[in-house]
Each structure stands twice: as structure tokens, then as C-alpha cells.
Amino acid sequence: MKLEVACFNLESVAVVAQSNADRVEFCAEFNLGGTTPSYADTQKARRLFSKELLVMIRPRGGDFNYSEKEFEAMKQSILELKDTGIEGFVFGILTQNNTIDVQRNSELVALASPLPCSFHRAIDHIDDYLKAIKTCIEMGFKTILTSGNASKIELGMDAVREAIIQFGNQIQMMPGGGLRSTNALKIKEITQAGYFHTSGIVDDSEIANLIEINTLKDVISNV
Numbered sequence: 191m192k193l194e195v196a197c198f199n200l201e202s203v204a205v206v207a208q209s210n211a212d213r214v215e216f217c218a219e220f221n222l223g224g225t226t227p228s229y230a231d232t233q234k235a236r237r238l239f240s241k242e243l244l245v246m247i248r249p250r251g252g253d254f255n256y257s258e259k260e261f262e263a264m265k266q267s268i269l270e271l272k273d274t275g276i277e278g279f280v281f282g283i284l285t286q287n288n289t290i291d292v293q294r295n296s297e298l299v300a301l302a303s304p305l306p307c308s309f310h311r312a313i314d315h316i317d318d319y320l321k322a323i324k325t326c327i328e329m330g331f332k333t334i335l336t337s338g339n340a341s342k343i344e345l346g347m348d349a350v351r352e353a354i355i356q357f358g359n360q361i362q363m364m365p366g367g368g369l370r371s372t373n374a375l376k377i378k379e380i381t382q383a384g385y386f387h388t389s390g391i392v393d394d395s396e397i398a399n400l401i402e403i404n405t406l407k408d409v410i411s412n413v
Contacts, residue, residue, distance in 0.1 A: 194366075207239045213241060213242040215280055254284040255286050256294075278332075306331075323353050338381075342367045343369050344377070348380065
């Protein structure tokens with residue numbers, strides 16, 4: 191069982207580098223739910239963390255329906271960050287009707303190639319959840335970060351389980367959103383997922399906690 195940690199600052203990346211986690215999702219601006227980090231910080235994160243490193247492509251907080259100017263900024267970020275030695279990107283664009291924007295997402299996936307892309311929790315804002323997952327597969331995404339079409343994973347475990355039953359052999363379904371060492375065993379047992387996502391933040395510091403990360407990794411690995 192593998193664990194991805196969302197890091198919103200370089201201090202968290204340094205913590206996760208000491209942990210047993212398998213992957214970092216690097217972002218900026220914790221208070222906005224994660225945005226695109228700077229080129230310089232991405233370079234620093236790459237030097238700090240030797241395992242798999244993904245970068246969030248999100249020009250701002252709020253909804254996931256972006257203006258043409260914001261979309262151009264997302265494309266530019268992918269082009270700039272591809273040469274930092276990272277292993278992939280995380281993003282998700284919706285239409286004004288909260289459906290997947292197939293054209294724009296497909297364009298970013300192609301631009302990111304050969305690096306793989308993850309679709310983030312924008313998918314949890316879509317009414318037809320299973321259809322949205324199928325669309326992500328068709329667009330070429332390799333992973334979906336999801337709380338099961340709910341505000342947090344504890345409320346969406348059954349939906350993630352159903353998604354894994356239907357699509358688990360085609361895409362990596364990664365439960366997250368309020369995942370902690372205290373609830374991880376239940377979430378693992380119900381979803382039967384193989385990859386999990388957490389921030390590892392347990393206080394107001396916005397910095398990942400080493401003990402929490404390693405405890406969570408032990409729980410999902412049945413250590």
C-alpha cells in the first residue's frame with residue numbers, strides 16, 4: 191500500500207523526505223486548497239525529495255472553471271515545470287455546468303506528455319461521478335484523487351469502492367480528503383484502494399507531521 195502526501199510548503203517536503211511516504215504532491219497556498227508552486231520552489235522540492243514528485247497545476251483557489259487567461263497560465267506552468275525533474279502533474283478543469291471540460295483537460299494531458307497526470311478532487315463536484323471517472327480514463331489520466339463525491343472521504347468510502355470495482359484495472363483511484371491515521375484502517379477496508387492521500391497536517395502549522403505520516407503508512411500497510 192502506498193501513500194502520497196500533499197505538501198504546501200518546502201518545510202513539509204523536508205519532513206516527508208524523512209518519512210516512509212511514497213510520493214509528494216507539491217502545491218502552494220494551503221489556505222486556498224493548493225495552487226501551482228513557483229519554478230524556484232519546485233526545483234528546491236525536487237532536491238529535497240528523491241522519490242516521486244508531482245506538481246499541482248491550479249492558477250487560483252475557488253472553483254475549477256477557468257478563464258482563457260487562467261488556462262493559458264496553466265499551459266505555461268506545465269511547459270516551464272516539465273524540466274525540473276518531476277514525475278507528473280495534478281490538475282482538473284470543469285465547465286460552468288460542473289462537468290469535465292474534456293477539451294481543455296485533454297490539451298493539458300497532451301502538453302504534459304510523457305509525464306503522467308492525476309485528476310484532483312474537482313471530480314467530487316460532479317453529479318455523475320462514475321461517468322466522470324470514465325471520462326478521465328478516456329482523456330489519459332493515470333490517477334484520480336477523490337473523496338468519493340463527498341466533502342470528505344469518510345462520507346464517500348462506498349462510492350470509491352464502487353469506482354474501484356468498475357474501473358480499478360484502468361486507473362488508480364486514490365482516496366483522500368480528511369484521511370488520517372485514526373480513520374485509515376476503516377477507509378482501507380471499505381475502499382480496498384492501493385494508494386492513499388493525506389496532508390499529514392495535525393495542527394495549525396500547515397506543515398506535515400512526521401509521526402502522523404509514518405503512523406498512517408503503517409496502518410495502511412498493516413504493520
